[in-house]
Amino acid sequence: MDVQLIITLFLIGFTGSFISGVAGIGGSIINYPMLLYIPPLVGVGMFSSHEVTGITGVQVLFATIGGILAYRKSGYLHVSLIIYMGVSVLIGSLIGGFGSRMMEEQAINIIYGILALSAVALMFIPTKGREGKDDEIPINKSLASLLAFIVGVGAGIVGAGGAFLLVPIMLVILKIPSRVTIASSLAITFISSIGATIGKVATGQVLFFPALIMVISSLVAAPLGAQAGKKVNTKVLRWILALLIGGTSIKIWTDILF
Structure with missing residues (x-):
């Protein structure tokens, strides 16, 4: 593999994973469009949508590990929420991961665009602040499981x-406080990424060396982002999420429609 491509992949992975650690997402919402557009833009290579989904699936798995470790003693991990949403999201991600092999690239981009637009819409719905940690916060278990x-x-x-959608769902629909949402979403995203990765690997959609580069950058950047996220105002975190998701959504839909 070309050295320039290796450097490009590392920088993409580092950027996406740092932001993911700050905002409590897995990084795919950022890495997906960057992997699609940046390598060909700088002339170092090109990946298909299937290859990108395989690389990001593996990367998110490891990026979330770093974030979870950073939050493990914070008191913001909601155990029962993680269990209920984690089991449901794992089943769903296994179905999606295996099924994606039969989909056209355009269809995958459309699914991404729909998810991103949904997340943006949820992020701009006003919510009332709630406080609390761990299992002190009540949840609608059936609704949480279905949405997951x-x-x-x-x-x-x-x-x-799926954290880029799980985060606004937890904030807006389930009414989970921001800090608890960010910490718990990392754990739920980790569980989800297990299913997605199994599906992608089993169907031959993963390029292992590019994925390895992204993983290495994730292990370095995600914990740094998580530490930075603890010091950022929660309103700022939500605006960061909204701007990132909105920007990538506009780019994807522009390519789909035009």
């Missing part, structure tokens, strides 16, 4: 953990 399953299917298709 739906997100898991879509996330499995695009090689994501």
Whole structure:
């Protein structure tokens, strides 16, 4: 593999994973379009949508590990929420990961665009602040499980953990406080990415060396981002998420429609 491509992949992975650690997402919402557009833009290579979903699926798996470790003693990991949403999202991501092999590249991009637009819409719905840690916060377990399953299917298709949609769902619909949402979403995303990765590997959609480069950059950058995220105002975190998701959504839909 060309040295320039290796450097490009490392920088993409580092950027996406740092931001993912700050905002409590797996990084695929950022890495997916960067992997699609940046390598050909700088003339170092090109990946298909299937290859991109395979690479991001593996990358998210390791990026979330770093974030979870950073939050493990914070008191913000909601155990029962993680269990209920984690089981549902795992089942969904396995279905999406295996099923994506039969989909056209354009269809994968459309699914990504729909998920991104949904996330943006949720992020701009005003919410009332709530406080609390761990299992002090009540949850609607049935609703949480159903939503996690739906997100898991879509996330499995695009090689994501689904945190870019899980975060606004947890904030807006389930009414989970921002800090608890960010910490717990990393754990749920990790579980989701297991299913997505299994599906992608089993169907031959993973390029292992590019994925390895992205993983290495994730292990370096994600913990740094998580530490930085603890110091950032929660309103700022939500605006960061909204801007990132909105920007990538516009780019994807522009390419799809024009």
